[in-house]
Amino acid sequence: MRVDICEVGPRDGLQNEPEVLDPTVRAELVTRLASTGVPRIEVASFVSARRVPQMADPEKVVALAEAPSPVTRAALVLNERGYERLAATDVPEVHAAFCVSETFNERNQGCPVADSVEATKRIIRRAHDDGRRVTVTLAASFGCPFEGEVDPGEVLAYAGEIREADEIVFADTIGVGVPRQVHRLLRGAADLDRPLGLHLHNTRNTGYANAYAALESEVSTLDASVAGIGGCPFAPDATGDIATEDLVYLLDREGVESGVDIDAVISVAEWLRGVLGRDLPGRLHRAGVFPPAS
């Protein structure tokens, strides 16, 4: 079995860090990650620098980062304006996203979900016309901070609406999901005949259990961020995405191939800990690999 890890530290990770890093440092993070064997990296986000100062100047990050083939660079866009900025770069993969709950989407995207779905469809068409691959992430698929429980049937209906995407990712944006939700969504979307991914947070210590459950339901892609960065800036002790190196540890010892060199990711995590100047949530860069190298 093989799982593709999409490294989202430079985007979802840094976007939620309190510290705003210079584009040169963010580009260096991408460059370092590109040598770990990770097949895909979300390098930047084409969003408003006023709303998300951590993601300012994505064009600079893209221009400075060295992530040669076979690494695929991707970037997030939330609307067509964002897509147009991305399209002016050589980033070959588009990550579009919307929230499946009305309140959350209104706050994040400023419109009803149906409008975001239509915008996403237009982005898919334009990207395909331009020869780009598109992943669509359905945020808050496991629960909404404003509305609470989310109906998996509705989530799957939205997934069906954007089935022209090259990949569909269900995101546990606020880290509330459990394995049975993983199985319900992945098995429910299997008939869409698209590669399926999960974006998992470890906010309530269920992130790695969900990753393991995803293996049981034949997931194609798992998002992860080096050192587990991405805790919400408004909750200082919240953990972020599942940590890439911790996920690789789980995969390695389960016998699942990822192509990622755990020691290389741990080195990046240690470097990033120095850059951010604080303890980071990932465990492997502190506890060490088992069995230790002899």
Next chain:
Amino acid sequence: MRVDICEVGPRDGLQNEPEVLDPTVRAELVTRLASTGVPRIEVASFVSARRVPQMADPEKVVALAEAPSPVTRAALVLNERGYERLAATDVPEVHAAFCVSETFNERNQGCPVADSVEATKRIIRRAHDDGRRVTVTLAASFGCPFEGEVDPGEVLAYAGEIREADEIVFADTIGVGVPRQVHRLLRGAADLDRPLGLHLHNTRNTGYANAYAALESEVSTLDASVAGIGGCPFAPDATGDIATEDLVYLLDREGVESGVDIDAVISVAEWLRGVLGRDLPGRLHRAGVFPPAS
């Protein structure tokens, strides 16, 4: 489905905390835990106070703690001298333990594994003669800090040797295990026809994935410590046992019954955070239950 949680915070948790708490405070922790609905609590350890000062005066803890029926109180013993001290109290359940690797057992118990197995058999017989229930924990069943990989066949052979115990627990003492090891041990020991348990640490973020895998292999008991205390005192940022409240969150949302009131455990975790004066590894007492109570 139902899983019994054995709360080990007062024992494995506090034993590995740098701070030594007074027996009155340890007894208060037991008393508070006894009102959460948790069916069993490891209240103390009858070991050398010189070697483990955190566990000094177990008789005082037992005398002061209020944990009336239906809560079952248990205590750890590592040899017959320890059992004799326990037998002088009214603690009805004995938790005996040895390590399955020679180097680790030599360091922890000062003798070859075979000698510990024989001592454990004698403890089982004496406890049964005295009308006490005995759980035997096989430490380092998922890996040894000195010898590295542990042969699951050997672990299962040791389990067979102490099958007179009322319950057998496989411990991931150093937090290196992954789900396929969980399945291998639980399914491999099923023919012993004994209730099986797991003792899991979250050192490498696999603890909750292992707990979830254990549900798939029909585990009877999962150890957990309130707030996830029990990080090794020599590794300040190591996490300890899986946290009781985080485990209950996973079980609740998976539809697995435990009888434990998550809000009550979170209250104990918050109290303990105040007592220990530092952030503790559990997530739920910080992130909150989902969906939030309306």
